[in-house]
Amino acid sequence: xIFMETKQLIAKLRESGAKVTPQRLxxxxxxxxxxxxxxxDQIFEKVKKTHPTISLATVYxxxxxxxxxxxxxxxxxxGCISRYDPDTSFHVNVVxxxxxxxxxxxxxxxxxxxxxxxxxxxxxxxxQRVEVYAYCDKCSRT
Numbered sequence: 001x002i003f004m005e006t007k008q009l010i011a012k013l014r015e016s017g018a019k020v021t022p023q024r025l026x027x028x029x030x031x032x033x034x035x036x037x038x039x040x041d042q043i044f045e046k047v048k049k050t051h052p053t054i055s056l057a058t059v060y061x062x063x064x065x066x067x068x069x070x071x072x073x074x075x076x077x078x079g080c081i082s083r084y085d086p087d088t089s090f091h092v093n094v095v096x097x098x099x100x101x102x103x104x105x106x107x108x109x110x111x112x113x114x115x116x117x118x119x120x121x122x123x124x125x126x127x128q129r130v131e132v133y134a135y136c137d138k139c140s141r142t
Contacts, residue, residue: 016069023047023054027062028071037075037083037093037102073127075102090114090128096136103136 009028013020026047031038044059063084066072073085075093083102085093092105118125 012069012071013065016065018065023051023058024062026051026054027059028066031063031066031072031084032086034084034086037085039081039083041081043084070126073129075129088127090130092130092132094132094134096139097133098135098139101136101138105132 006025006029009025009032010020013024013028018024027043030043030046036042040056040059040063043063044054044056047054047059063072063074067074067084070088071086073088075083075085077083077095080100083100085102085104087104089106090111092110094103094105095101114128
């Protein structure tokens with residue numbers, strides 16, 4: 001889980017030139033503290049509980065902004081709705097092809113390998129994405 005103090009979040013948004021609104025902060029706090037990889041609709045439903053007049057467009061715009069400034073990674077899948085990952089550090093997304101559950105997998109050895117790859121590249125990567133497809137515990141039992 002990624003956690004950022006509200007003051008840091010506000011500073012990061014202002015640094016990017018974005019307006020800091022209560023709705024935008026609520027969206028940020030929900031996605032940046034999420035262990036899940038929610039869809040925009042799931043985020044919208046959560047934010048709507050405290051900000052009933054919010055629009056889905058505001059959620060999408062905020063998610064796009066967070067992605068642009070490197071605080072979030074959009075995970076688009078073929079034929080599926082995008083999911084959002086607040087963990088932009090190197091990790092593997094383990095995706096269940098049956099239910100769509102996404103779990104993060106990290107190890108020090110993978111981090112070392114990624115660091116070595118970056119050192120050998122002649123450019124600085126702006127992102128990465130590694131996925132492994134495997135049935136989750138629940139789906140492998142059914």
